[in-house]
Amino acid sequence: MTVLAGAHVFDPETGETTRADVRLEGERIAEVGSGLDGERVDCSGGLLIPGLIDCHVHVAFPRPEPLPRSARILEAVPVLRGLLARGITTVRDAWGADAGFKHALREGWLTGPDLLVSLRQLGPTGGLGDSWEPPAGAVDTLGDPSLPDPLFDGPDAARAAVRRMVRAGADWLKVGASGAMRALRDGLDVRPTDDELAAVVDEARRSGRDVMAHAHTPAAVVSAARAGARSIEHGTFLDDAAVEALADAWYVPTLSPINETEFAETHRRSVRLAVEAGVRIAAGSDLAPRPHVDLTTELRLLAAVLGDAAAVKAATSEAARLLRLDDDRGRVEPGLRADLVLLDGTGLEVADLPGRVRAVWHDGKPVPALGAMTP
Known part of the structure; x- marks a missing residue:
């Protein structure tokens, strides 16, 4: 002892x-x-x-340059090791890591935090999960059968996409309720319908899983929250209607990747709106941009809005509650x-x-x- x-x-x-x-x-x-x-x-x-809990990481995010598939996996080895050494003991991967990472951690082949995986980010054709670059066409660099096809069109296809992820070992389902920031800027924000979002959430629940929803815009936040997503990721442009919709969900702001952009103050204002309305906030770093920023950076940014104690709560007991792990850690x-x-x-x-x-x-x-x- x-x-x-x-x-x-x-x-x-x-x-x-x-x-x-x-x-x-x-x-x-x-x-x-x-x-x-x-x-x-x-x-x-x-x-x-x-131990700190990061609710939004990408430990095996594809690099922009063309490299063999093994490079994405091998890069995750020092990333996972570094997270654990800095006190981050549980993470939820928001796409990129497959079920093999969890097996390797259990077997001791890798050193790192406890890992929950979502595999890919589900979405409609032209949406967040569609690896298509006009005019080049398909540019999916993963090419990995352990990370199934995430695309759907229509509620039945959305259910099938959920089932593919569950079959491949997903702990969580991630859906793109809005496009990425670049898609928003370029006027290419292809969003799932409300019926599609409802099908994703319902099928996930039938499989005993929850949904995390990537959503930057107020309309996307409202749609995803009303469909029953357990957490809303990013929420860069919240308004009063979006904050009201978040009453039954957690908000994972991921301030870090947007902190150096023209939207940083807008994003902080969104967090303040949510705090004032009593929205439950859990911490997530969106560990993907390189050089990597992790939860220790996110907590510093959150503390500037929430205060230190509330920021640490967002990365411990509140994060555990979001992940349904509060009877085990946090x-x-x-x-x-x-x-x-x-x-x-x-x-x-x-x-x-x-x-x-x-x-x-x-x-x-x-x-x-x-x-x-x-x-």
């Missing part, structure tokens, strides 16, 4: 910190209290927070998964999280520092 001794412990639900010991047994937290017995690890002068409580991060200093400020990470535990086991894992 290991006792993490003398740290301050952060409770994301209350926003409070308390001086306490944390006793680990196997992969679980056994006890939180004072003077606990066990092999003690000195955590004094530090802050223990739950808080420092007995019985939950021993995914923990020890930060230097007892304050919660997230401005420089990577520089503050002193130690990480995943499933109760210490994670080697990133330098120690470098070949």
Whole structure:
């Protein structure tokens, strides 16, 4: 039994910190209290927070240049390793990783966070999931049978697309309720119909799965939320109607990739609107642009709008709730998964999280520092 001794412990639900010991047994937290017995690890002068959860990553996103298929997969190895070393212990992949990544992590072939996969982003012909570039034509660089055809036209075809993803091992279904930002700028925003979105959500539910919806525009947010998507990703251009529709969904803003664009302030305004309306917010970095930005960057941007405590909650207990994992992780409580991060200093400020990470535990086991894992 290991006792993490003398740290301050952060409770994301209350926003409070308390001086306490944390006793680990196997992969679980056994006890939180004072003077606990066990092999003690000195955590004094530090802050223990739950392992961080990133609800929107792309650990195996295709590169823009033509490369063999194996390059996309092999690049994910250091990406996953680096995420875990920085305290990100659970991630939901928003397309690109297949079920083989999960197998490799379970078998110990790869080091990384717990991984939930969506495989591909579903959408209609001409929509988000259609790898077609006028006038070149089809430019799908994946060419991988483990990542099935994501396109549909009509509600029945939408159900079939969901079934293809489920058959291939998807934990979540991702649908493009709007096009990408470039499509919006070019006037090429092909969106699924309300009937198609409803079919995606219903078929996912019949399979015991939830839907995450890529949606930049207010109309797309409203359609996806009303169809029953559990989370709305991006939501760059929220208005009052979109915020009202989000009452029954989670909002994953992914501020990082848009932070350096002309839409950055509009996006922050959307987050403020959502916060004022009491919308549930979970953190996601949209880890795809290169050089990669991860959840530690996203938390700094979220904190500028939400405050530090609410930003960390969005990446711990609230993220776990969105992913239906709140009975297993996201808080420092007995019985939950021993995914923990020890930060230097007892304050919660997230401005420089990577520089503050002193130690990480995943499933109760210490994670080697990133330098120690470098070949």
